[in-house]
Amino acid sequence: MSITIESLACWLVDIPTIRPHKLSMATMGCQTLTIVRMQCANGITGWGEATTIGGLSYGAESPEAIKSAIETYLAPLLCGQTFSGPAALADKMNAHVKGNTFAKSALETAFLDAQGKALGLPVSSLLGGALTTRLPVLWTLASGDTQKDIEEGQRLLAEGRHDTFKLKIGARGLDVDIRHALAIKAALGDEVSIRVDVNQAWDLTTAIKGMTQLQDGGIDLVEQPIPLWDRQGLIALSQRFAVPILADEAVSTSHDGYALASGGFTGAYALKIAKAGGPVQALKLAQVAQAAGVALYGGTMLEGTLGSVASLHAWSTVRMQWGTEMFGPLLLKDDIVVRPLDFSHGQVTLPQGPGLGVDIDEEKLRYYARK
Ligand code: MUC
Ligand code: MG
Known part of the structure; x- marks a missing residue:
């Protein structure tokens, strides 16, 4: 119409x-x-x-x-x-x-x-139709303090709100970051999936050192360890380590996804509606990934409810092997919507009303x- x-x-x-x-x-x-x-x-x-x-x-x-x-x-x-x-x-x-x-x-x-x-119709119907109405959502522990992050993780596990965590590292020295990540992994236990996001902070040499230790310590996924321009480096790391790489800043559009995958990248792509130019454009990257055998992850730019729901409508139409991180509204003290999203048991419910389903x-x- x-x-x-x-x-x-x-x-x-x-x-x-x-x-x-x-x-x-x-x-x-x-x-x-x-x-x-x-x-x-x-x-x-x-x-x-x-x-x-x-x-x-x-x-x-x-x-x-x-x-x-x-x-x-x-x-x-x-x-x-x-x-x-x-x-x-x-x-x-x-x-x-x-x-x-x-x-x-x-x-x-x-x-x-x-x-x-x-x-x-809900937006998901315009995008191909939802495969599911409940999507997995992890939480990012990023207070900057190891002990506070452990307490926050333990509290969220006890409340049953999340069972998977992402840690933000890269601002401090490698040894400090590795100690931080492995202390949280040890404290939260083997059953809990811990991933790290370096946000491009390492060079290739540091990444090889860091990924060796993260892999040995049981970290499940390493996100964007090196600068976005170092495509060859990211491909090399993805082929060298068993712990998978999640490409984030390096992969905005379907063109980036094609270039990385055709260069031999293995691992996963973080889809984000903002990087691609909207939910429809982000799904073009998903299709390139699927064609190349690269796994998918529903990424956030820490949106509020509107942007998170727009993303969820898109993410609901594809299989996200690594789940999603659409927790943005939970990081904010307030929002501008009438009804907050329903987050529980490590998942969020996709609104069902016409359009985004958000007032x-x-x-x-x-x-x-x-x-
Ligand atoms: C990013 O780089 O992935 C996603 C979760 C989070 O805490 O930060 C964002 C950005
Ligand atoms: Mg990231």
Whole structure:
């Protein structure tokens, strides 16, 4: 069903995190959600969200730049136009705007929300149909303190909320990081899957040393140990070690996925709607991975509920061999939605209503929106 976009509005929404979240390149005390409202013909409203991590320290688009790209370039391009579906929308955006995949992701999300509402179908149905309505979700232990991380992990295990954890390492020396990871693995026990994300912080030599020790210590997955540009290094590490590599920053689009896989990469790809330019675009990378025998993982840019649900609709349509990390809403002190997501037993429930299946609390949106 065709959708005519009438107007677009955009807000920067700052929400504090429940504790400092320490990554190799930034410590987050707050997350900024760039929220988009797409007003369409026939009174239909679509909502979308884009987030990044730590301003400009993770990716090339800051929240402010996402808002500016939408307001200055994408809104004038799209408003008044009719699109038969997300393919036509992406075609138009890509013909006139290079890059800016975070901004495009928020707009593709809002469009899918509007089209799903117009058709009375959940977004997952527009993307091929959900294989499941409950998806696995891990938690990231990243307080920066080993003992605090152990206590947090033990508490979440006891509450039955998560059974798999990711650790953020790479900000400190290799020996400190390895001690940290192996102490958490030892404390949480053999049954618990522990993965690490280095966020590009090591060079190849350090990665060979580090991965040897992580593999011997029973770590299950090593995410993006070396810089995103070192494709050959990532392929070499994936072939050298039994512990699998999860490519994150190195693989944004289907083109990156094709280049890595055809170069001999084995392991898994972290899909993220922001890296690819939206849920439909992220699934193109999933299809390349499936064709190449590379496993899949549902990644987050620490989105709030809107962005997490947009991702979940996409992730629900493919088999995620390594599960997902769509815990972003749990890291935030509050959100701008009427009903929070249902997280329990290491899983999250995919909303079933038309579109994203998420209602916005406009009072909260106004309260948290940057003035
Ligand atoms: C990343 O690089 O994967 C995902 C979980 C988390 O704690 O940080 C993000 C970013
Ligand atoms: Mg990562």
